[in-house]
Amino acid sequence: MLYIMRHGKTEWNALSKLQGRTDIPLCDEGRMMAKEAAKEYASVNIDVCYCSPLQRAKETAQILLANRNVPIIIDERLIEMSFGEYEGSIDYLGPTDCPINVIFREPAKYKESIGGSETFDELFKRTGEFLEEVIEPELEARKDVLIVGHGAMNLSIICQRKNLPIEEFWSAGLSQCKMMEI
16 A cells, blocks of 8 residues: 655745745644644554655654654655745745746646746656656555655655646645545
8 A cells, every 4th residue: 555645834834935845844833743643543554654855754754653663764756846946935826926836826837947946747757766666666565655755746646646637736735744545
């Protein structure tokens, strides 16, 4: 079985700032979310956890699996999507003319990097390789696998596993510290 989880809350989440690859830690509320998730998902079998290298995801995985003998393996391909120079922006979703809005409003039209951001093609390539090289063999070995990551990165995996078109990229959103079976 394959499970996926988004990291707990950070101060930037609370401020609605675009995080991307900026390495923001969990806030106290995020740590509490991870502790609650540990209780909520205590009965879910997990043989191995793969995790983003960013501290908010690593800390979430460590808290979630603290009382279990589950290896947490960091993989660089699970890092969040880069939003380039727009990381730290607050108005990225609002009714502004911020160029990065296209990623969120019309993902099918986002074809080229904006301000150093990662494209969907680049995101899907690295997460697709991870799925093929790491996850598929684990699932074939009948292991229960958890991926702890981020909003956009997780959605790229969900879209690939569920064969969703890019137009539906944001439709399968995953709340923080909630586990989804895919």
